[in-house]
Amino acid sequence: MSEMTPQERGDLVEMLLPQAAGLVVDVHDGSAQDIQERLRGLSRHELEALAVVLAGLVDPDRSLGEALRWVDFDERGEPLRRTPARTVVAVREAASAMPCGRPSVRVDEVAVSRALAPGGGEVPLNQRERRLAVQVGIRRGMTHAQVGERLGMSVDAVQRSWERWKGKGLPVRSVA
Template identity: 85%
Template sequence: MSGMSAEQRGDLVEMLLPQAAGLVVDVHDGSAQEIAERLRGLSRHELEALAVVLAGLVDPDRSLGEALRWVDFDERGEPLRRLPAGPVRAMRDVASSMPCPSPVGGVDEVAVSRALAPGGRGVRLNQRERRLAVQAGIRRGMTHAQVGDRLGMSVDAVQRSWERWKGRELPVRSVA
C-alpha cells in the first residue's frame, strides 16, 4: 500500500470495508469454509490491506482479553469451560514491548532526515523510522501538519504518535 497515493489507499479501504465487515461476521458466526471462500477471492495486496482495515476497527487501548471476550469456544468448536485469560495490559502496551518485524530491523537515520526535508515526501520508512521522524520533526519545530504532509500521515495520526512517544526516547540502532 505504500506505493499508492492517499486517495488510492482511501478508495481501497472504502472498497474493503464491506469485506472486512463480512469477515468479522464470518469469524463470529460462520464456518471455516465461509472464511476461506471470502479470503480466496482477494489478491495478496487486498489481503494485506484488509489486515490494515481490520486492525483499524480494533481499539488499541483494550486488552487482548477484552477484545477476545466474545470467544466462548475452543479451536475444535467445543464450548469453553472458562474464558481464555488474556493480558490485562492494553494492546498498545503489549505491542510496544514487541519488536516490529522489519527487513532491516534498525533505523535508517538518513531516510528519516530525507523524509523530513523539504521535498522529501514519499521516502519509505519502517514503523520505527516513522516514529522517530514524528519525534524529530516536532522537536525541530515543525507543525503537526508539516510532519504529516512529509510523512503521508494525517494530522490526527501525527498528534497521536507524538503524544504516545513524546516522553520516551526511541532506541535507535543505525543501519550500517
C-alpha cells in the same frame, strides 16, 4: 500500499470495508469454509490492505480480554478459561511486547523442525532459525556432526553457535 496516493488508499479502504465487515461476521458466526471463500478471491495486495483495515477497527487501548470477549471456547471447542494476565493487558501493550520487524527475521519453527528431521532435505533457514536449529538439535541429543550435516554447517560452526548460546545463559526454546 506506500506507493499509492492518499486518494487511492482511501478508495481501497472504502472498497474493502464491506469485505472487512463480512470477514468479521464470518469469523464470529460463519465457518472455516465461509472465511476461506471470502479470502480466496482477494489478491495479496488486497489481503494486506484488509489486515490494515481490520486493525483500524480495533481500539488499541482496550484490553485483550475486552477485544476477545466474544471468544468463549478454545481451538478444540472447549470452554475457555481466562487468565487475568492475558485479559488485563491492553492491545497496545501486547503489541509493544511482541517482536516486530520484517518477516524474514522471524523464526519459522516448522522449518526448524523440518531441517532437523532425518531426510528432511535442504530447508532454507534464516540466521535466527539456524541458531535455534543448532540449540534444538543439541538439546534433542544430536551430535554436533549430525546437526551440522542436517543444517549444511561445519562441525566447528555448530560448536561455535552452541558455545555462544550457552555463554549467554539464555533459555532454549523447544520445537516439537
